[in-house]
Amino acid sequence: MTTIKDVAKKAGVSVATVSRFLNDSGYVSADAAKAVTAAVDELKYELNPVARSLNTKKSNLIGLILPDITNPFFPELARAVEDVALTYGYTVVLCNSDENPEKEKNYIETLKKKYIAGFIVTSNQLDAPHYANANVPIVALDRAINDKIPVVSSNNKEGAVIGTNALLERGCRNVLFLRGPEELNPANDRYDGFMEAIRQSDADYQVVTCPFHFADSQKVVEQALQDNPSIDGIFASSDVSAAGALKAAGTIGRQVPDDLQIVGFDGVAMGEMLSPGLTTVAQDVYKMGAVATRVLIKQIENKKIEQSFYEVPVKLVIRGTTRSVAE
Amino acid sequence: MTTIKDVAKKAGVSVATVSRFLNDSGYVSADAAKAVTAAVDELKYELNPVARSLNTKKSNLIGLILPDITNPFFPELARAVEDVALTYGYTVVLCNSDENPEKEKNYIETLKKKYIAGFIVTSNQLDAPHYANANVPIVALDRAINDKIPVVSSNNKEGAVIGTNALLERGCRNVLFLRGPEELNPANDRYDGFMEAIRQSDADYQVVTCPFHFADSQKVVEQALQDNPSIDGIFASSDVSAAGALKAAGTIGRQVPDDLQIVGFDGVAMGEMLSPGLTTVAQDVYKMGAVATRVLIKQIENKKIEQSFYEVPVKLVIRGTTRSVAE
DNA sequence: ATATTATGTGTAACCGGTTACACATTGCAG
DNA sequence: CTGCAATGTGTAACCGGTTACACATAATAT
Structure with a gap:
């Protein structure tokens, strides 16, 4: 393995000069620069990131903390994070937290020892003070930790308004809202949006809370539908x-x-595969991940962050579970 | 930050002794051990993994190279890898390769510089010689690279036999096999299984190749069904x-x-959500990931590996897209 | 002409560990 | 009693970089 010393020797300069050249820090003459470039080329020198990290106490690792990659919402997010991280030369460490604050803390501590550059955090159980004191750049998804930590989020409330109106415009007179867990910020925003829209109409409605789980939801809805046959529309706060x-x-x-x-909410790929295809309020999950990562990297690189709240727009995707609009 | 020197001072021994104690290498007297333990406790000392890596040229990072985490097959795999990695004290780096050999190479090179401990690789386009020469522990999923690199795989052929027979037993007389891309090893094994089973029957069959994509498959099947209305069974080699x-x-x-x-193949969560629920040959993806990770860690820790080929069994999950068996 | 400032470079300490080696001791065999 | 192996410990080099500081020279200001 060729080291910076080899390069220095070959180029006839000191290691300090090589380092300064490579990091574009301090003065380096044109001659020296040329010699170093040549030596680097010839020796195919590649800097050792571990040695660098030990000095600078920085790495190019980004931690992605999420409840469970198995949840259909997250793969796309992870993909986005990885894609933009890669363009900026960062590497992504995957951390499944299971919404367990202990696990989250543990990851943070472990990775801080590796001089992790920053974290992207999606969690609802997160131990806010712990994050606030982590003393490392963080971007949160869907959940405010404190006002110093930027948040990126879908426009959940507006999405819920749009989704609700989609049902109303198509003639629903009695809509069932499947509300998500009350600990979840986004779920509550969606609830607010639903309430706002439904109250502006004269339609009947009812709200049922159920977790974002297939079997549970199925059971809950079966029951609701049996109890109340006049329900003619369902707005679920997840796909x-x-x-x-x-x-x-x-x-x-x-x-x-x-x-x-x-009408569902999320826009996961599965929606298309159902029969009929699921009409849904689609989040731009990829974009959320990409934005979050860019904001994080800006923070890491000490660039100014314009805002601390980024809202990604949401889009109604019409498929087969809704009728065409009556004119 | 407390360092090994602080501990040494506090314990009244040299750093070498501390290091030996911590790594359980070389001789350490009972007295020294006690003093060091106490000092570590008191100072809440935690070893710096970066400094260690620089010396040992090892880290506890595991690279997970897969085509695209967005593909429903992979999240569960990633989850398994992460889970067992965590129990053994390893951290997982996520690498989406898009089946692009350049990207794969790039990841391997980048991570080797970080002294990555090993890789788990799922890929079909993989640049075999490059992996073979990577000089770092590797475990492959679903694809043999060479005989030195352990492979873990589902029992694809047998699964296909089971899936085919499931249709046959339920009275299908003309089955359409949706064959996956020919570059994919598992897809070919499934094809072999199908052929084996179908030839042992007197049923008609036809084979159509199509990528593992929803819209494409839909189109291909529509066509096939229109061309040949006598088809009464479809065995798809992916869900x-x-x-x-x-x-x-x-x-x-x-x-x-x-x-x-x-009948499908894979056993992804979505299958349950379809109407009717999808009967499928389910792979135990979690287990594959877990096995692969354990084998990798054994390799990393220089323990003997008993075999170089691990086959994870497959299971028929009966749901609504098949009838009950005629007695 | 002299004082500053900007430019350019090398030496050596340092980041926080690991480990080769030298130097005790102690125990036991011959 | 001597010799050698086993046990125990510390010093210092090393992993591969970064950077404070000292020093030298060129350019500009006064």
Whole structure:
């Protein structure tokens, strides 16, 4: 392995000069620069990042902390993070937290010892003070930790308004809202959006809380549909719940979309594969990940961050679980 | 930050003794051991992994190279890898290769500079010689690189036999096999399994090659079904393709499972959410990941590896796209 | 002409560990 | 009693970089 000393010798300068040249720090004459470039080329020198880290107490590792990569929301996020990290020369460490604050803390401590450059955090159980005191750049997704930590989030409330109106415009008079867990910020924003939209109409509605789980949602919806046959629209605050609702509708013998319309929230790939295809309020998850990563890298590189709150727009994707709009 | 020197001073011994104690290398007297333990405790000393890496040229990073975490097969794999890595004190670096050999090479080079401990590789385009010469522990998934590199794989051929027989036993007389890309090893094994099973029956069959993509599969199946209405069973070599087939069946007006039965391969979560639920040959993806990681860590820690080929069993999951077996 | 300042470079300390080697001791065999 | 192996410990070199500081020279200001 060729080291900076080899390069220095070959170029006929000191290691300090080589280092200064490579890091573009301090003065280096044109002659020296040329000699070093040549030596680097010839020896195919590549800097050892570990040795550098030991000195600078920095690395180009980014930690991505998320509850569970298995949850269909996260792979795309991870993909986005990895893509932009790669362009900027960073490497992504995957951390599944299971929403467990102990695990999160543990990752933070472990990775800080490796001089991790920063974290992107998606979590709802997160131990806010711990993050606040982590003393390392952080960007949060969907959840404010404190006002120093930038947040990127979908426009959940507006998305819920759009989703609700989609049902209303298509003639729904009694809509069931599948509310997500109350600990989840985004779920609450969606609830607010739903309430705002539904109150501006004269439609009936009811709200049921259920976790973002397929089987649970299916059960809950079956029950609700049996108890109240006049429900003619369901707005689920996640696609997985919507899938559960769709299945429940099938089981009970309700025709979607003729007899019952369904709108989901998230825009995961699965929505397309259902029959009928799921109409949904799609988040631009990739964009969220990309924005979060860029903001994080800006922070890492001490560039100014213009805002501390980034909202990514949301889009209604119409598929088969809703009818066409009555004019 | 407390260093090994602080500990040495506090314990009244030299850094060498501390290091020997911490690494359980060389001789350390009981007295010294006690003093060091106490000092470590008191100072809350934690070893700096970067400094250690610089010396030992080893780290506890594991690289997970896969085509695209967004592909529903991989999150669960990643999860398994991360879980077992964590128990053994390793950290996982996520690498999306897009099946691009250049990207793969690049990751390998970049991470080797960080003294990565080893790689788990899932790829079909992989540059075999490059891996073979990487000079770092590797475990491959689903694809043999050379006989020195252990492989873990599902029992694809047997799975295909089971899946095919599931259709045959349920009365299918004309089955369409959706063959995956020919570059993919597992896809070919599945093809072999299908052929073996179908030839032992007197059923008609046809084979169509199509990528593991929803929309493509849907299109291909629509066409096939229109061209040949006597098809009464479809065996798709991936669940995503099966989902496409199911959708196509719906579009064309075929009743599943009464009129047409479908079996997929993979066992991704989505299968359950479809209506009817997808009968499929489920791989134990989590187990594959876990096995691969354990084998890798054994390699890393220079323990003997018993075998170089690990086959994870596969299981038929019966849901709604197949009928009950006629007695 | 002299004082500053900007430019350019090398030496050596340092980051926080590991480990080769030298130097004790102690125990036991011959 | 001597010799050699086993046990125990410290000093200092080393891993491969970065950077403070000292020093030298050229350019500019006064």
